[in-house]
Amino acid sequence: MSDVPVQPQPKKPAGRTILASTIAKIYTSEIADKVKSLGYAPKIVGLLANGDPAALMYANWTSKTCNELGFDYELVHCDKQQLENKLIKANQDNSINGIMVYFPVFGDNQDQYLQQLISPEKDVEGLNYLYYKNLYHNIRFLDPPTNRKKSILPCTPLAIVKILEYLGIYNKILPYGNRLYGKKIMVVNRSEIVGRPLAALLANDGATVYSVDINNIQQFTRGDDLSEQKHKVIDLDSATASIDNLAPTCDVIITGVPSDHYKFDSQLVTNGTTIVNFSSARNFNDDIKLKAALYVPSIGKVTIAMLLRNLLRLIENNQI
């Protein structure tokens, strides 16, 4: 017996935190090999017109990864009003293989116009509505019925799918295309860029998805009418469906709320849930580690890997 009081032991998490870099590695070596076999450095141009230090940081990070893997990355700074013409010139420049624009630029619908101005053949982020349309309708190829050119997926939703595959959420015993069957997944974000296409992707793979935004909760499922090749969306009744009662039933919770002030309430998370945060802000406090079976606190490095994977696919498509 001693007089020294027993120090309260910090609780030990039951689960694991998985870093994006760990998952990205699986893809980066494959990407570097493919670039080597091309025999030249594919060129990607980033257009930065918003003066946002966070975008500049992301651009520098992309640049570093590009250089490591054998790509040629050029960052072009320009004025907002110059952006459209710079973009059109990059579309026409045969030495450029991929283009990305750091949004938001104007912060209104002009950004959608600019986004769609990126040539689909150089759209490494997969933002063209052509690609979103294929995603929503489960169409995998650009050139049916030949089916030699694979469609591109928007890189952030794609990164999240790859992360869920890595984490074993996709069950490989189930048939391909239905490997999320029986899973309940909450996605807190319904942006057109990530949240809504992600909910559709997961529903198309068999999950029941609760898509949360500031207005309501929608349920995405594969639906019964498979002939339409489109997931089914219903607005849930706010009197009975809430984050409070749905979150505890979920196998996976994915957040993407772009605010430092927002925190998902860990009390609503059942022990053993898988947690992925794709916001650049941390949407969970550290206590989530005591609840989560697997916790991926950020995904940026996987997203960049997907972007470069898309670029290689675009190059392949353009050769056909």
Place this chain on the structure above:
Amino acid sequence: MSDVPVQPQPKKPAGRTILASTIAKIYTSEIADKVKSLGYAPKIVGLLANGDPAALMYANWTSKTCNELGFDYELVHCDKQQLENKLIKANQDNSINGIMVYFPVFGDNQDQYLQQLISPEKDVEGLNYLYYKNLYHNIRFLDPPTNRKKSILPCTPLAIVKILEYLGIYNKILPYGNRLYGKKIMVVNRSEIVGRPLAALLANDGATVYSVDINNIQQFTRGDDLSEQKHKVIDLDSATASIDNLAPTCDVIITGVPSDHYKFDSQLVTNGTTIVNFSSARNFNDDIKLKAALYVPSIGKVTIAMLLRNLLRLIENNQI
């Protein structure tokens, strides 16, 4: 001399109010003749998914005009979640020549996705970014250098240009493409659908345009570098440029504020100014008639005429 006090006479407007129907007539007879020469009734489908009574009224009005001029108009009511598939089917249906969707549907960026899903070949409203891009860059044809297929202009900005032509604001003595040279025009609305493209169109024709939105005032001019085929935009300094000091200098004031509460201050309007309101709300009080040389209180009928003119142009383009 009499004891009866002199009644104050109501002031008599010095200018004229011009109704849209008067201007539309010039185009409708031309349209009806062209339809007759086609030998069949072109079919236009309106997709209504927002349950908005104002949209239904506009649809009924379009239907009536279509029938009068020899078109076949079909209104399709559907659920928001069905709209995407209805739209894709209409794109694929060879019996349909033109498609319009009554926006807003979701009221967020999903509407841009749906808007861009309308096949450019059937996009009677001219909303595809392909057409906006041509507008911004003063590109008149879809198939350079052959130049047989004319590009489509978005129907509301086009209607306003046609109205300004009718009102004599375009000066025919000046060379084509510069017929607004020397004119100052204020446009109160900078939406991507109407206000911004309209400002660009007018600047491309030689005007100095003050484009007003809730955040700031921008000046659109043709600019000096004609090689870029693009108007020049600068943000005006809010310390010196305001509606109060710019409006009195303008030859034309065009408003499109979608609110019953908004009224443009008639005190800021110099006598003899031309006034056009394209909002469905009345953005001017009746006292504007004492100031305006020409006042066009609404433009809907001209817009519908332009829509049908676009449809005929699409049919011509598709025959080439």
